[in-house]
Amino acid sequence: MKRMPIGVDDFKAVHERNLYYIDKSMLIKDIxxxxxxxxxxxRPRRFGKTLNLSMLRYFFEKTEENHRELFQSLEIxxxxxxxxxxxxxYPVIALTMKSLKMTTWPNNYSRLCTLLATEIERHAYLYENNNLSTNDKYVINRILDRTADESEYGGSLELLSRLLxxxxxxxVIILVDEYDTLLNEAYIHGFYDEAVTFLRLLLGEAFKNNIHLRKGVMTGIFRVAKESVFSGLNNLKVSTIIQDDYSEFFGFTEREVQKVLEDFSLISQMAEVTSWYNGYRFGSKHPVTIYNPWSIAQYVEQGDLISYWVNTSDNQIVRQLVTEGSGEVQRLVAELLEQRPIGPIRLDDTIVYREIERSSEAVWSFLLLGGYLKPLQVERRDDGELYGLLDVPNKELYYFYRKMLRTWLSDTTEGQEQxxxxxxxxxxxxxxxxxxxDIVMKTFSYYDVGEDKSESFYHAFVLGMMVHLGESYEVRSNRESGYGRYDVMIIPRDSSRGQKGIIIEFKKADRFEEESLDEAAVSALRQIETKQYEAELRALGIKDIVKLGIAFKGKQVKVQSG
Structure with missing residues (x-):
């Protein structure tokens, strides 16, 4: 039996090593x-972007070695x-940026310059035939010697396309893989301006008004805002997961997964595989059901229905957005944990990194395009905007959110969560x-959390509590939470065991009205009484009910019981 091509991104190597391959060659026709x-x-990470670009290179590139045999058995x-x-x-320029994951701009810039020089060296025949102008030889030598300046490196793809x-x-066909890896690291580590400036120069020179260009194809996870990187690039067509183009070529379709499972004698597990790794929906007018290819391949090789894809990243930005996001974001995350879709939400396929922390819409766009959420019931409204419900795609992602929040609670409480x-x-x-x-004081002092961010801590605490108590209790969050409070109901799953039902209301002390913590806590408790929350618990047969009003003001917190 053939092996799955796990970690093999070179199209030729897949065939030479006789690895299992799902035919995606009709992508060539569509391009x-x-x-x-x-x-x-x-498309999300690990959805076959690099392998597909490698396929395009072997198909189009004019080389001394004949690659026709790689395609003669395929649909194309x-x-x-x-x-x-x-x-x-065609001559082909191929550049992959997936290794640009260093934590500083100088290190990433140095690595990118090396990648550019390596691609020029791959076409050494150009400058070995002595037909180049003196100036072109001068610039190429500076690039190869790593002595070129930023403008020379920035123009290197355009220069190479002209010479080819x-x-x-x-x-020339220019292929750029994972163009936004650098931007993701730049956002996390604080060198975004430098990265954007150089990428705008490099890609602008390569693709904007380049008379030597036959076709350009770039891949990435996100469509970064045009004014950031693609300013003035009017010949650019973008396909994200909410467009219909190329939907079936990245990830596995249901028919392809059925064939894989049949070929590996695992078809009896189709239902479980579907619940774990299905759930993606690419396209809007004609959506295609897509399975996570990385997880499918790992499952076939290892035989265990567990999480695979989520472990291919540190998920740092996702963790930050969920645990430090606004109350509105965390309220909706709570709904997702309760396995209820959220929305309708405007679906924007453009990422503006600087807005992620400020805009809830940017958060949902990031999670959607990154593969952490899926769209449902997508519709285009009269204003031309797309709206849809959002949901967790599958078990793998559902357990990811739960584990992430459980870990956050454990880290925050220094292991005292139990x-x-x-x-x-x-x-x-x-x-x-x-x-x-004690936990609040230590956490806020260690992380230097300002008062304007303190509310996020309490909301994240509720999310962590939801997943930690989930086996014995159902934890519901207030679905109509108002400003400055976050209501919680903790319901025993087995009322016959005599466990307590708990109602909590969080309230932020009003600094403008000089409200004290004691007053705010009493007010929160009064809110529980006036809304008669306990009636829901009593209807479930729960008689022992604890009511808590928790008031907070920055690092200070007061718990009032009733």
């Missing part, structure tokens, strides 16, 4: 038929002479308040 000069295809070869004669016809066009008499929550559920309010106050 050729597409009238756009430059395509940007954005059955499409007629019009497409077959495109094979091996002149040498071969055919315009004692803290036992004090809460047993009704030992004085012990709960003492531990909770």
């Amino acid at each position: 050729l038929d597409d009238g756009a000069e430059v395509n940007l295809i954005a 070869w059955k499409q007629g002479e019009r497409y077959r004669r495109e094979q091996g016809k 066009h002149a040498y071969h008499g055919e315009k 004692q803290l929550l036992e004090a809460l559920t047993s009704g030992d309010i004085s012990a709960f308040q003492a531990r909770f106050r």
Whole structure:
């Protein structure tokens, strides 16, 4: 039996090593038929982008080695002479940026310059035939010697395309893989301006008004705002997961997964595989159901229905957005944890990194395009905007959110979460308040959390509590939470065991009205009484009910029981 091509991104190597391959060669036809000069295809990580770009390179590139045999058994070869004669016809520039993951701009810049020099060296025949101008030789030598300046490195792809066009008499195909890896690291580590400035120069020179360009294809996870990187690039066509173009070529379709499971004698597990790794929905007018290819391949090799894809990243930005986001973001995350879709939400396929922390819409766009959420019931409204419900795609992602929040709670409480929550559920309010106050003080002092951010801590605490108590209790958050409070109901799953039902209301002390913590806590408790929350618990047969008003003002917290 063939092995799955896990970690093998080179199309030729997949065939030479006789690895299992799902035929995605019709992507070549769609690229050729597409009238756009430059395509940007954005898909979640590990969805086959690098392997597909490698396939495009081996198909299009004019080399001494004949690569026709790689395609003669694939669907593209059955499409007629019009497409077959495109094979091996063009000079190709191929650049992958997936290794640009260093924590400083100088290190990433140095690595990128090395990648550019390496691609020029791959076409050494250009400057070995002595037909270059003195100036071109000078610039190329500076690039190869790593002595070029930023403008010379920035213009290197355009320079190489001009030289290749002149040498071969055919315009050039430029392939850039994972163009936004650098921007993701730049956002996390604080060198975003430098990264954007250089990428704008490099990609602008390569793709904007380049008369030597036949076709350009870029891949990434996100479509970064045009004014950031693609300013003035009017020949760019973008395909994200909410457009219909190229939907079936990145990830596995349901039919492809069925074939994989049949080939590996695992078809009896189709239902479980679907619940774990299905759930993606690419496209809006004609959506395609897509399975996570990385997790499918790992499952076939290892045989365990567990999380695979989520472990291919540190998920740092996602963790930050969920645990430090606004109350509105965390309220909706709570709904997702309760396995309820959220929305309708405007679906924006453009990422503006600087807005992620300020805009809830930017948060949902980031999670959607990154593969952490899926769209449902997408519709285009009269204003032209797309709206849809959002949901967790599958078990793998559902357990990811739960584990992430459980880990956050454990880290935040320094491993005291069990004692803290036992004090809460047993009704030992004085012990709960003492531990909770200590955790708040230590957390806010360590992370230097300002008062304007303090509310996020309490919301994240509720999310962590939801997943930690989930086996014995159903934790519901107030679905109509108002400003400055976050209501919680903790319901025993088995009322016959005599466990306590708990109602909590958080309230932020109003600094403008000089409200004291004691007053705010009493007010929160009064709110529980006036809304008669306990009626819901009593209807479930729960008689022992704990009511807590928790007031906070920055690092200070007060717990009032009733």
